Amino acid sequence: MKASITICMALLGALYLLAGCTDSARKTKNEVTLTLGAYTVPKDAYQKEILPAFQAYWKEKTGQTVRFEESYAASGAQSRAIESGFEADIAALSLEKDIDRLSKVGLITHNWKKVPGDGFVTCSVVVIAYRSGNPKKISGWHDLRRKDVDVLYPNPKTSGGAMWDINAIYGAGLKLSEISTGKQNKTHARELLKAIQQRVRIMDSSGRMSVTTFENGIGDALVTYENEALLRQKQGKSFPYILPEATILIQNPVAIVDRNVEKHGNREVAEEFLRFLFTRTAQTAFAQYGFRPVEANVAREFEDRYPVPKYMFTVEYLGGWGAVSAEIYGQDGVWSKIMEELSHAQ
Amino acid sequence: MRNKTITSGDLLLRTLSLGYISLLIILPVCALSYEALQSGAGTVWHQITLPQAIASLRLTLILAFIIALINIITGTATAWVLVRYDFPLKKVINAIIDLPFAIPTVVTGIMLVAFYGPNSIIGGFLQKCDIEIIFNKPGIVLALLFVTFPFVVRAVQPVLIEMERDMEEAAQTLGATAPQVFVRIILPTLLPSILTGGALSLSRALGEFGSVVIVAGNIPFKTLVAPVYIYGEMESYNRAGATSVSFVLLLISFLILITIHCLQKWSRRHEIA
Numbered sequence: 001m002k003a004s005i006t007i008c009m010a011l012l013g014a015l016y017l018l019a020g021c022t023d024s025a026r027k028t029k030n031e032v033t034l035t036l037g038a039y040t041v042p043k044d045a046y047q048k049e050i051l052p053a054f055q056a057y058w059k060e061k062t063g064q065t066v067r068f069e070e071s072y073a074a075s076g077a078q079s080r081a082i083e084s085g086f087e088a089d090i091a092a093l094s095l096e097k098d099i100d101r102l103s104k105v106g107l108i109t110h111n112w113k114k115v116p117g118d119g120f121v122t123c124s125v126v127v128i129a130y131r132s133g134n135p136k137k138i139s140g141w142h143d144l145r146r147k148d149v150d151v152l153y154p155n156p157k158t159s160g161g162a163m164w165d166i167n168a169i170y171g172a173g174l175k176l177s178e179i180s181t182g183k184q185n186k187t188h189a190r191e192l193l194k195a196i197q198q199r200v201r202i203m204d205s206s207g208r209m210s211v212t213t214f215e216n217g218i219g220d221a222l223v224t225y226e227n228e229a230l231l232r233q234k235q236g237k238s239f240p241y242i243l244p245e246a247t248i249l250i251q252n253p254v255a256i257v258d259r260n261v262e263k264h265g266n267r268e269v270a271e272e273f274l275r276f277l278f279t280r281t282a283q284t285a286f287a288q289y290g291f292r293p294v295e296a297n298v299a300r301e302f303e304d305r306y307p308v309p310k311y312m313f314t315v316e317y318l319g320g321w322g323a324v325s326a327e328i329y330g331q332d333g334v335w336s337k338i339m340e341e342l343s344h345a346q
Numbered sequence: 347m348r349n350k351t352i353t354s355g356d357l358l359l360r361t362l363s364l365g366y367i368s369l370l371i372i373l374p375v376c377a378l379s380y381e382a383l384q385s386g387a388g389t390v391w392h393q394i395t396l397p398q399a400i401a402s403l404r405l406t407l408i409l410a411f412i413i414a415l416i417n418i419i420t421g422t423a424t425a426w427v428l429v430r431y432d433f434p435l436k437k438v439i440n441a442i443i444d445l446p447f448a449i450p451t452v453v454t455g456i457m458l459v460a461f462y463g464p465n466s467i468i469g470g471f472l473q474k475c476d477i478e479i480i481f482n483k484p485g486i487v488l489a490l491l492f493v494t495f496p497f498v499v500r501a502v503q504p505v506l507i508e509m510e511r512d513m514e515e516a517a518q519t520l521g522a523t524a525p526q527v528f529v530r531i532i533l534p535t536l537l538p539s540i541l542t543g544g545a546l547s548l549s550r551a552l553g554e555f556g557s558v559v560i561v562a563g564n565i566p567f568k569t570l571v572a573p574v575y576i577y578g579e580m581e582s583y584n585r586a587g588a589t590s591v592s593f594v595l596l597l598i599s600f601l602i603l604i605t606i607h608c609l610q611k612w613s614r615r616h617e618i619a
Binding site: 074076077080097101155156157158160200202203204205216217325329331336339340342343 | 397463481559560564570574578
């Protein structure tokens with residue numbers, strides 16, 4: 001019994017120590033720490049290119065060493081982590097919504113869109129990946145309605161990023177109806193989404209899981225992001241895809257988390273880092289890792305690699321994230337209702 | 347065992363362990379319940395009666411009961427074989443029983459997809475026969491069976507080892523058939539532990555996430571179980587929905603635990619009688 005008391009004491013002691021020693025040594029004169037809370041997809045671009053480049057740049061400019069503390073998680077999870085106390089100085093997330101939440105709780109107090117590129121550091125588009133040789137002859141959204149085509153995309157409830165996929169389909173329906181009849185037809189868009197949703201066999205919990213499932217040989221078409229497809233190609237996989245003529249422009253935001261940089265006293269380096277993300281060096285790195293650059297010169301350099309779809313639209317075309325959250329994914333939203341209807345049809 | 351004089355050491359140990367349980371389990375559970383109920387009974391009711399929430403809860407409950415039933419049969423049989431028979435590698439097999447507890451559940455999901463998925467030999471064959479396991483309900487059952495397998499075996503095994511053989515032998519000498527001996531003598535003794543194991547696997551199955559999210563396919567109304575639904579609501583900023591449905595799962599688990607407790611009481615009385 002004495003032993004167990006000792007163990008209890010030791011455990012409590014360990015807890016106490018853990019709680020006490022996390023914040024020491026954050027800043028010395030010749031070293032400054034910057035905490036990056038990012039979503040998973042651009043990890044390679046940051047780790048292999050951008051962070052080392054910025055470290056070299058800052059060292060030369062000020063003589064200080066920047067030490068990065070990096071965390072990569074799903075965009076929603078990262079946003080929640082920062083909200084509940086993870087002290088990231090820079091938030092680089094997938095969706096505007098996830099940054100907006102940090103503004104709402106007062107962690108970000110400035111207007112994060114007031115920087116070059118409107119606060120969006122990278123872009124991409126939603127594309128359709130198909131099997132090598134295109135055995136099912138997939139050429140656009142309309143093919144995904146066919147009875148002989150099995151479609152994959154992640155569940156928009158578990159994967160914030162999957163909302164891009166569904167926004168792309170629904171928006172394409174609106175856009176195409178607008179082009180053929182002169183005005184947006186919501187019924188038409190809804191029908192397209194419902195017909196495609198009916199062909200979806202698996203809704204994985206994240207975009208990456210969907211890619212894995214597709215590569216495991218399941219499904220004939222995968223709705224995914226261009227940067228995912230390019231990343232797989234960069235890794236030497238065969239990953240053919242098409243750019244639908246009507247699709248959404250994905251915009252990934254980045255922002256300084258004011259309350260954390262004030263607490264850490266590293267605003268100067270944080271702001272410089274944010275500016276650095278829009279420089280030629282960083283933008284080229286992003287472009288090489290499959291993202292569409294936002295900086296005009298770099299974009300021109302890569303225009304062959306990143307052709308602009310004929311009818312490209314942004315989330316603003318659907319009324320912005322606020323409208324999309326309610327009208328598509330809310331309880332009475334288009335997608336939620338479609339899922340109910342499909343369950344009755346079984 | 348019971349000692350009337352309480353030393354200060356006893357008191358300290360008691361305080362520490364109660365404090366430990368409080369910090370580890372009781373208080374977090376209270377925090378969740380508080381958060382769920384804080385949004386008001388109306389909100390909780392609204393959230394748990396949403397069509398998707400009901401569908402996912404119903405699916406989870408039905409599947410959990412199915413796997414508890416299967417576990418009761420296969421688990422008891424396994425315990426029986428391990429206790430009553432001798433065969434090569436018995437010790438190894440006995441150790442393997444606990445493996446599901448040691449494997450991260452995500453890995454379980456990946457394993458099942460690798461073995462039964464459409465790309466595997468077995469999955470390919472089944473697909474030709476139009477049987478779909480992975481990415482459909484049978485896949486969920488398989489994953490849940492895997493992660494809950496040890497419960498019944500490990501509950502029944504010690505009782506079976508302790509069981510005196512003389513009653514069985516007496517019955518046999520009196521001319522009872524083997525099925526009669528099993529139903530009238532062995533089963534009543536084993537029943538409390540079988541039910542305990544079954545209840546444990548039931549409550550474990552209610553909460554399983556890691557393996558299911560990989561093998562289920564996660565289509566709302568079809569293959570979306572409650573824990574994945576909760577995760578989805580969490581990810582899409584509906585905290586009230588997530589906590590409300592969690593609260594329901596918590597209540598069900600709590601009811602199951604109370605049942606286990608009553609069963610154990612009953613079994614103790616049974617032993618004395």
